[in-house]
Amino acid sequence: MKARFFFAAALAAALAVAASTASAKPTGSKHALASKITVWLQVDAQSGWPNLVAAANQQFQAKHPGATVDVQYQTWGDHLSKFDATLAGGNTPDVIEMGNTEMTKYMAAGAFANLSSQKGSFPNSKNWLKGLAASGNYNGRTYGVPYYAGSRVVTYRTDLFRKARAKVPTSLGQFTATAKRLKKQNPKRGFSPVYIAGTDWYFAMSFVYDYGGQIAQRKGGKWVGRLESKKARAGLAAYKRFFNAASRASKTGTENRPQPYDVYARGQAASIIGPAWFSCCVGKKYTKATKQFVMPSHAKGKAMPGFLGGSDLAVPAGSNDKSLATDWIRIFTSTASQRGLQAKGNIPNATNLLGNSVNERAAKRSWFVPTAKNWVNVENGNVLRTMLARILTGRASIAEATAWADDNIALTLNQ
Amino acid sequence: MTSSEIPGGTAFAAEAALQPRRRRSFTVARVVRGAAPYLLILPVVVTIAAILGYPLYHLARLSFQKYGLFELIARHGTNVGWANYSSVLHDQVFWHVLIRTIVFTVANVALTMGIGTLIALLLTKVSSVVRVLLTAGLVLAWAMPPVVAVQVWLWMTNYENGVLNYALTTLHVGDYYQHDWYATPFSQLSLTTTLIVWGAIPFIVVTVYAGLSQVPPELVEAAEIDGARPWRVFKDLTVPIVKPIFLVLTSLSIIWDFGVFTQPFLLIDQTRINASNELMGIYLFEEGYLKTDFGRGAAISILMLLIVAALSVFYVRKMVRMGDEAG
Numbered sequence: 001m002k003a004r005f006f007f008a009a010a011l012a013a014a015l016a017v018a019a020s021t022a023s024a025k026p027t028g029s030k031h032a033l034a035s036k037i038t039v040w041l042q043v044d045a046q047s048g049w050p051n052l053v054a055a056a057n058q059q060f061q062a063k064h065p066g067a068t069v070d071v072q073y074q075t076w077g078d079h080l081s082k083f084d085a086t087l088a089g090g091n092t093p094d095v096i097e098m099g100n101t102e103m104t105k106y107m108a109a110g111a112f113a114n115l116s117s118q119k120g121s122f123p124n125s126k127n128w129l130k131g132l133a134a135s136g137n138y139n140g141r142t143y144g145v146p147y148y149a150g151s152r153v154v155t156y157r158t159d160l161f162r163k164a165r166a167k168v169p170t171s172l173g174q175f176t177a178t179a180k181r182l183k184k185q186n187p188k189r190g191f192s193p194v195y196i197a198g199t200d201w202y203f204a205m206s207f208v209y210d211y212g213g214q215i216a217q218r219k220g221g222k223w224v225g226r227l228e229s230k231k232a233r234a235g236l237a238a239y240k241r242f243f244n245a246a247s248r249a250s251k252t253g254t255e256n257r258p259q260p261y262d263v264y265a266r267g268q269a270a271s272i273i274g275p276a277w278f279s280c281c282v283g284k285k286y287t288k289a290t291k292q293f294v295m296p297s298h299a300k301g302k303a304m305p306g307f308l309g310g311s312d313l314a315v316p317a318g319s320n321d322k323s324l325a326t327d328w329i330r331i332f333t334s335t336a337s338q339r340g341l342q343a344k345g346n347i348p349n350a351t352n353l354l355g356n357s358v359n360e361r362a363a364k365r366s367w368f369v370p371t372a373k374n375w376v377n378v379e380n381g382n383v384l385r386t387m388l389a390r391i392l393t394g395r396a397s398i399a400e401a402t403a404w405a406d407d408n409i410a411l412t413l414n415q
Numbered sequence: 416m417t418s419s420e421i422p423g424g425t426a427f428a429a430e431a432a433l434q435p436r437r438r439r440s441f442t443v444a445r446v447v448r449g450a451a452p453y454l455l456i457l458p459v460v461v462t463i464a465a466i467l468g469y470p471l472y473h474l475a476r477l478s479f480q481k482y483g484l485f486e487l488i489a490r491h492g493t494n495v496g497w498a499n500y501s502s503v504l505h506d507q508v509f510w511h512v513l514i515r516t517i518v519f520t521v522a523n524v525a526l527t528m529g530i531g532t533l534i535a536l537l538l539t540k541v542s543s544v545v546r547v548l549l550t551a552g553l554v555l556a557w558a559m560p561p562v563v564a565v566q567v568w569l570w571m572t573n574y575e576n577g578v579l580n581y582a583l584t585t586l587h588v589g590d591y592y593q594h595d596w597y598a599t600p601f602s603q604l605s606l607t608t609t610l611i612v613w614g615a616i617p618f619i620v621v622t623v624y625a626g627l628s629q630v631p632p633e634l635v636e637a638a639e640i641d642g643a644r645p646w647r648v649f650k651d652l653t654v655p656i657v658k659p660i661f662l663v664l665t666s667l668s669i670i671w672d673f674g675v676f677t678q679p680f681l682l683i684d685q686t687r688i689n690a691s692n693e694l695m696g697i698y699l700f701e702e703g704y705l706k707t708d709f710g711r712g713a714a715i716s717i718l719m720l721l722i723v724a725a726l727s728v729f730y731v732r733k734m735v736r737m738g739d740e741a742g
Contacts, residue, residue, distance in 0.1 A: 077685055081704055087487055105707075109484035190575065190593055199686065250574040250595050254686045258575065268575070317488070380705040386689040393598055 035067040037094040037324050040083075042311070045097075046073040048277045052340045056332040063331070067324060076256070080376070083316075087111065092316035094325035097147060100135035100310040101369050105376045107138035113315040113322050116142045121326075123334050124350035129310075131368065132349055136312045144312030145329050146349035148341045151306035151362035152203065152295065154194070155264070155278050156271035159289040160186070168293045171300040172210075172242065179246035182270045190248050195260050195269035198251035198392045199385035202307040203273055204239045209305040209367040210297050211235035215384075216370040216409050223372055223413035225406025227387070233398050238298060240391055240398070251392040254385070275309070276345030276359035292345075294362040308366035310347075372413045383408045478713035492710065499714035508690045509698070509715070513722070516673060516695040519604060520726075523672040526612045528665060531619025536649075538624050550621070557617035565681040568610055572596040597683060600692035607679045611672065619664055626660040627653065659737055666730035673723050676700065695719055 045053055057069045072093070074082065080102060086092040098106065106112060119125050119142050128146050136144025161167075164182050169175035179193035186193075196203055205215060213232030216225050226232060243251075249263075260272035265283030272278060273295060282290050297304040313333070315325045331337070338348040345359050354360055369375050378384070387405040390396040396404070478499055480492035503509050534553075538546050571579050574595050583591040597603050630653050638648050654661070676696035680688070685705075688697055699719065703712015 084484070084487065084704065084707060087484075105484065110488050111484070248593065250593075250597075252595055252598050252687060253574060254684075257684070263575070377706045381701070382686055382689050385686055386691075389598075389687075395599075 035064070035321075035324070037067070037069055037319075037321055037328060039069055039071045039095040039328065040074050040079065040093045041071055041097045042079070043073045043075055044275075044277070048280050048346075049341060049344050052337050053332075055340075056328070056334075056337060059331050060328050063327070064324065069328065080380075083111075087316070087318070090318060092318045094315065094319040094321055095328055096314055096316060097311050098144065098314055100132060100149075100312060101379065102376050103135045103144050103312055103314070104138065104371065104373050106314075107136075107143045108373050111314075111316060112143040113317050113319065114141050114143065115145065115315065115326065116140075118326060122330055124338070124352060127350040127352045129347070129349055129351060131308055131366075132310045132312070135310065136314070144314045145333060147311040147313050147333065148338070148349055149308060149310035149347040149363065150275045150277070150345075151308055151347065151359055151366060152206070152273055153276045153292045153306075153358050153362050154271050154273050154295050155261075155276075155282065155290060155292050157264075157286060157289055158291050160270045169296050171296050172238065172298040172304070173300075175296055176242055176245050179242075183245075186270065190268060192246065192248040192263070192269045193271065194242075194246035195249055195263050195272045196243060196247040197249050197253045197255040197260070198243065198247075199253065199388045200255035200273075201384040201388060202255070202309070204236070204388050205384070206295070206304050206306060206367065207239040207242075208232045208235035210299075211238065214367075216372070216406075216413060218370075218372075223370065223410055225409040227402040227409075228399070228406050233402055236391060236398050236402065239388075243392060252389040276357070276362075279345055292358045294358060297365075303362060303365045305365045305367045306362045308363060308368055370413065374413050374415055377415070378409055378412045381408065381412060383412070474713050474716055477710055478717050480710045482708075482710040482713075484707040487707070487709065495710070499710045500718070503702075503711060503714050503718065508693075511690065512693050512695055512698045515604075515693070517726075519608070519694060520669060520672045523608055523611055523615075523675075524665060524668045526608065527615045527619055527668055527672075528661070530612065531616045531664075532623055532661075534616065534620045535623035535627060538620065539627055553617035553620055556613060559614070561614065561677045562681065564610065564614060565678055568606070568682060572606065597687060603683045603687070603692050604679070604694075607682050610678050610682060611675060614678075615668065615671070619668075622660060622664060623657065626657040630656050659734060662730045662734045662737070666727040666734075669727050669730075670723055673726065674719060695722075 041053065053071055057071065060069055061067060074097075076099065079096075083092070083096060083106075122145055129149060132146035132149050136142060136146060160182060161178070164178060164185055166178040166181065169178055175194075182193035183191070208214065208227065208231075211231045211234045213229050213235050214226050215232075216223050218224075227236075255274065259281070260269070260274050261278045261281040261283075263269045264272045264278075265281065265286065267285070276292060279287075279290055279292065295304045295306065296302070313329045315322050315329070319325050333349065335353065338350070338353055342348045342353065342355065342357070345357070347360055347363055348354065383405050387401045390401045390404075391398055477492065479494060479496060480486075481495045481498070482492035486492045534549070538549060541549070571577055574580075574593055577596075579596070580591045580594050583589060583594075596606055634652060635648060638652055643651075674696045675694065679694050680697050680700065683692060688701065693701065695715075696719075699712055699715045702715060703709055
């Protein structure tokens with residue numbers, strides 16, 4: 001009796017284990033109709049300029065009757081894993097938006113279709129921004145079409161600044177003093193004069209470059225981390241001082257959870273630092289009292305180098321309809337569409353379209369990540385984020401944290 | 416099993432007696448009857464072999480290949496022998512993660528089994544109304560999908576607006592205003608443990624409670640009349656009877672908690688994952704998927720399988736031995 005009970009239990013357990021570990025085989029979606037294209041854009045487009053996407057889709061459908069566009073919005077955190085899964089399953093999207101830091105790894109692996117022969121057919125291709133166009137090039141071939149670029153600016157509450165009798169700061173020191181005054185005037189706990197997430201490495205590394213340092217350097221064929229240098233450490237010390245004076249955000253939190261503009265819209269921040277298109281979502285209450293300025297350097301009168309982020313549009317090599325996909329990109333990067341992006345606070349992809357907005361002025365002094373094939377792995381491994389969290393929480397001194405980071409960066413980039 | 420439990424045992428014995436005259440049919444019948452148990456479990460074995468064995472074979476094959484992004488797109492890997500295993504076993508991070516995961520598993524299993532057994536014992540003592548309410552609450556906790564549970568937990572422990580910080584501060588437990596629950600690896604893993612134990616207890620409670628019903632109440636009464644204290648009753652009377660269930664649940668919990676991925680990955684968040692708070696499942700994901708080195712990920716996966724097997728072999732052997740003793 002006991003044996004039977006026992007064996008029944010064991011069998012049930014074995015089935016339970018099998019059931020919990022077996023997973024359904026995912027069905028790969030094939031393009032049943034050749035006239036449907038799948039486009040992967042980032043959620044930035046969904047919240048920032050959905051009307052431009054809709055306009056491009058309308059134009060595309062008018063030009064290709066019977067063709068439909070399925071736009072799927074992705075988040076920066078997992079879109080690469082999802083892309084890898086589609087590469088394995090053979091059902092890649094037809095158009096994918098890639099960050100400019102992500103392109104190299106995938107171009108080197110042969111993930112994208114070669115667009116070199118059609119380069120001239122893209123609008124304004126002769127005047128593409130050099131930095132952005134370079135991110136879409138590999139071994140002399142063009143794989144990515146520049147979509148847009150963006151630098152980081154400070155979005156601020158004009159009413160609170162006026163109350164603190166603060167002008168637009170022209171140096172980091174001035175900005176810090178303004179922040180302290182704003183905190184005195186708005187003593188509510190949790191209110192940030194400048195809301196910066198602790199591990200916002202895009203912003204923190206600007207300090208490193210501002211003080212003359214850099215993240216990594218190529219020496220004798222190998223990558224070496226350079227955050228241990230005196231200049232880089234001085235920059236990080238300045239970042240820590242500024243953070244402690246100005247921000248009440250989580251020291252280990254990231255710059256997209258919560259979204260800074262959500263904190264701003266709740267009235268918990270006098271200013272936020274991020275892409276210029278943040279102005280879209282500051283909430284009805286403060287839209288009229290919101291303006292932007294360029295983040296000042298520690299040197300008076302200069303701009304702090306801003307991270308020149310940007311996106312490219314590429315056609316995966318496994319796409320079933322490359323000509324339709326390329327045409328969609330052509331329509332989406334038209335001059336009219338670029339003007340629309342510019343109006344939302346982005347930098348257009350061609351020099352002949354540049355204006356004099358805050359964003360474009362900020363881009364005049366910029367920095368970019370080391371152009372290494374494995375840079376994406378450094379980002380995914382959260383090396384810089386962990387380093388910043390340790391420095392800000394005090395769990396490691398700047399010297400220790402940067403030494404650790406340099407070792408990890410060198411290890412990952414040289415793999 | 417004695418021959419009296421085999422179906423048709425007496426016919427069997429009779430045929431054995433007639434052996435010299437019916438040799439050929441005896442052999443065929445014997446083979447058929449001997450093969451009957453195996454034929455009965457053949458469908459299950461084939462299904463499990465297909466569902467688990469085939470992917471396992473491919474995984475093992477992948478672990479001996481170099482298979483990165485380039486090979487993924489080309490759909491072809493290159494053979495590198497033991498290089499992946501060597502690289503993983505020489506990686507300091509792997510050993511730190513292994514120790515951390517073992518400690519994590521021990522803590523989780525101990526808490527789950529301990530609290531689960533206590534609640535199951537409680538269920539035997541309370542009135543039926545309370546029992547129904549308690550069981551309903553447990554089943555609701557059990558039925559909640561892990562991803563949803565994590566999201567609710569994240570809202571509760573939110574830095575700016577979390578109810579946990581608010582409650583602790585208002586109740587004057589301390590100043591938890593804008594307390595960052597995800598600041599240190601210990602805090603992150605403790606929260607993960609709480610979430611996992613919360614989700615795992617209901618299963619333990621329901622199963623142990625079912626097992627406790629096997630304990631004859633007359634024996635318990637007799638023991639209490641003889642003057643045995645509750646702990647003695649539990650240790651010497653309840654545990655031996657419920658032991659098979661404890662063994663099964665412990666080995667299952669070890670298997671599940673060692674390879675847990677969903678809760679820690681979503682709760683700690685990918686942007687906070689680094690070498691000082693990785694657990695085995697997450698280390699596997701980072702190395703295999705985020706660094707797009709599928710060969711290495713497969714090697715880690717096979718190593719995980721061997722380690723979990725080693726951790727649970729003690730319990731499985733005990734179960735098999737108990738089965739033999741009972742039979």
